[in-house]
Amino acid sequence: MVNVYVLVTSVSPLTSFLHDISVVMTIQHPRGQPVKLRDFLLQHLDPAASHQALRQVKQVISKVLQAAAASTNKKLRTISRCVLCFQLLTFTLLFSSSVTPVVVQVDTQLNVSGLSNDAFDQQITKDLILEDTLHFLLPPLSHLSSHTHLSSEREGSQYGGCTGTLGISLSEDEFLLLLHFQLLMKTSSAFQPLYPSVSSSSSLPRSLSDLPDLLTQIEGFYKLKTNRSCRTDEPPRQQPALSSSQDEGLCVDPHLRQIYTDPPLILTPPFHPLVKEYRTEVTFDTMTVRIRPEPVSSACRIHLDEHRGPRMANYPVGLGNSKISILVMDGSHPEPVIMSIYTVHVYRESRPSLPMFGYHVMCSFVQDCSLLVQPGRPCGLQPHSGSQSQRNACSSGHVSGRWVVPCLSCSDNRTCDWREVSWQPDGCYHPIVDHPLLQDCMKDRKLLFIGDSTNRGMMYFLMERVNSTLEDWGKAHDTLVYRNLNRGRTLVSYSYYPQFWLEKKQRPTFRQALQQLLNRSQPLVNSNQTVLVVGGVQWLNTNHLRTVSEVLDSESLSNILVVVKSLGMGFHLPVDGIRSLSLTEIQDLYRENDDIVTTAKHHGYEVIDTFSITMGRYKEFLQGRCACHFHEVTQLYLSANEALPVVRAAGLTADVLLCFLRWRSFGPQNLPVTERPPQTRTEQRELYIHSAANQPCQTRSRTRGLNPQPIVLEDQ
Known part of the structure; x- marks a missing residue:
């Protein structure tokens, strides 16, 4: 089945054109595919047979149009002519064993429903045909030059009365139709003449006694002219109206x-x-x-x-x-x-936010109602009644929690001040990590990161927080070693895994990548002065954790501190070229994340549960095809001529890591008084209203109030 599109520009006399786009439906592709009719015939027939089949298509359609025109003319003889009217028709043709098709249906309007169920494809095909139609019927004004106008007056004096040399008498409407048909024949377009056509007759008209014969002569003249210029007897391959050249296989109009x-x-x-x-x-x-x-x-x-x-x-x-x-x-x-x-x-745009100037209530949420990762738990904003007075510092990064945000009403998320949203663990809090204490915490430490771009972003965030600047960064997909951190007192190294762009046989295994990272970071101390951070978006599983244990045992590094960054949200959008997870698969991923947390604890590793943190704000991803990045590098402009790169985190995991490392270094019993949780209701408001947005540790963001220009770091 083939749908072809016919433009009728006049009924009496009949003039029509065939568009080169068709919608083809085959057994292999029951939902139609847009393709040029000539190309479709060439795919299934040899050149001679395809040319003959195209002629048969035109003849079959022309006969139907002639029959319809004859019937219409009898009914409309008393009605005045609409000279420049047109109509698009859809012909459904059936090809069987013969090159001569059968007309199955004629639709009196443009119909692209035979295409795939994708409304986007249907609309594009429809728009293309309509655009071609308008460009064809309404050519640029340059075509109607003064020369054309003078020529029409000259031709009008010749053919507009019985005194002309050929003795043809045309009315004003007939002459206007003749001039319009000539203009269409001169216009390069996606339409080719259907009727009248010299090829549809066995011989040329014997006289020019009526308008249809004159139209046939015009069509024959331009067809012969085109065939000579193309040096072929086949119908010319037309170009869209915006193109000024014939399609010869070269991209001569790259627009x-x-x-x-x-x-x-x-x-x-x-x-x-x-x-x-x-x-x-x-x-x-x-x-x-x-x-x-x-x-x-x-x-x-x-x-x-x-x-x-x-x-x-x-x-x-x-x-x-x-x-x-x-x-x-x-x-x-x-x-x-x-x-x-x-x-x-x-x-x-960012999430719509309403600044808080006075009365507000605290609301919290675990997951978004548009993505129910945990069907048994509430979704969306809920009134928050958590108490601050009984909380202690969190001893791990996998404590369950929720996002807390001030709102005018928990029933409308548009009334919230989303700049002040903060992650709040249940029953504890992540203390502030001041810069001097953080530098002291990182003194003589070696931090090793292995994982994908999300782990790499955490590493850059750590480097910027410790060094107060980020002098070196990039989309590294190999092994990096930084020895100048914290005035040379801290080493940070990183190995990208998995190297998904390589063939499977050429990809290093996780064991090989980890071994290489350890070798590049030597010498290493078998204590918590050496920290290994392992994690990624969704490639990590329990087998990788067992591999970590085996490699560390073989290298006599079983006493180092291992921090596992669990799975995270991502790959939840229908994006071409990468896998896309269904809701059921995301729910399965949540259960797999629980297994990773349990296995990590079994091995004595610490865990940052990034899946629970990211699932409630899955819409707030930054650049990257995986929709899994919640951080980027931005420029912090100090002056007109000076800018520093800093990491803007969507606040999800990097600060939790810093808080946790700070806790492991000094212990909760040694926390300064200034790092204790607030004790009063007034202090509670201060914690959420004035803390930097998206900072789980309630640290101040140095980029707040500025307008940095983002430089996307992640690319997975």
Whole structure:
């Protein structure tokens, strides 16, 4: 089954055109695929047979149109003519064993329902055909030049009365229709003549006694002219109206005709093929954007972000700024060549927030109602009645907890001051880690990190907190060693795992990666002065923890401090090119995370339960296709000419690690009085209202009140 689209520009006399896009439905693809009719026929037939099949398609459709026109003319003889009216029709054709199709159905409107169930694809195909129709019927004003106007007056004096040299008498409407048909034949477009056609008759008309014969002569003239220029007897391959050249396999017009998005984005400036850079903003609830650019020339290939990127993709949109690069490439060379690049900068707004100036209530939440990770527990904001007076410092990082935020009402999250949201463990608190004490805590320590980009971000956060600056950072996917931290008194090393971009046979095993990290960090002390931080988004399992125990035993390092960063939220959005987890799979992941926490405790390791911390705020991810990053590197501008990179954490795990290391160094009994939890209701308000947003330890953020320009660190 094939749906083809026919544009009828006149009924009496009949003039019609066939669009080159068709929707093909086969046994292998019952939901239709948009494809050029000529290409579809060439895929299944040899060139001669495909050319014959295309002629048969035109003849079959023309006969149906002629019959309909004859019937219509009898009914509308007394009604005045609409000279420049048009109608798009959808013909459903059935191909069987013969190259001659059968007309199964005619729809009196543009129908793309035969396409896949994806409404986005349907809308794009529909828009493309409608755009081609408008460009075809309403050509640029440059086509209607003064020369054309003078020519029409001259031709009008020749054919508009019986005194002309050919003796043809045309009414004003007939002459206008003739001139319009000539203009359509001269316009390069995605439409090709259907009727009248010289090929549909066995011979040319014997006289020019009526308008249809004159239209046939015009069609024959332009067809012969096109065939001579192309040196072929086959029908010409048409280009969209924005293109000025024939499609010969070269990307000679490397421009976009349109950028389609779902949801529709308002681009600034408005789209134009010659403008290469755009900006747009989306709301907080918009977490993905589907984008499909369409080139002016079908000879040009479109790839998103990289040479071998997809033509169409779902993009996760992190908070703040994201960038989408659209590459228009020429694929006629052995190695595709980038001809032009379009860039769309997308800014996603933060969660709507209402500043607190007076009365408020404290609300808490564990999970979002739009993603029920724990079906048996409440979701959304709940009134919070936790007591501060009985709490002690937390002795571990896997204590269950909840997010707490001040609101006018717990029934409406739009009334909350989300700048002041804070993670609160149940029954304890994470003490403040002052900078001098933190430097003292890290003195003579070696911290080893192994894991993916989320662990790498924690490492950079630690380095920035200890050193007060971040002089060296990047998207490292190998092993790094930093020996100049804390005035040379602290060593930090990192090994990226897993190396997913390599073939499975070439990827280092977890044991090999850990062994290499230990070797690069030597000499190591078998005490809690050596800290190993292991973790990632979702690759970690209990087998990795057993491997850690075996390797440390073999290296006589069984007494070092091991901190396990458990699983985290991510891969929950339908993004092209990476796996996407269903709700059931996310719920299974939560149970697997519990197993990891239990196994880590069995081995005597400490745990930071990042899954529980991130699941309630899964929408607040930053840049990265996995939607699993809750930190990024930003520029802290000290002056007009001076900027320092700092890590902006969405507050989830890095500060918990620092608080925990601080606790393990000094113990809860030695905490200064200033680090004790607040004791009064007034102090409780101070804790939440004035603590920096997203800081589980209630530390002050040095970037607050500034407007840093984000530099995305993570890329997984």
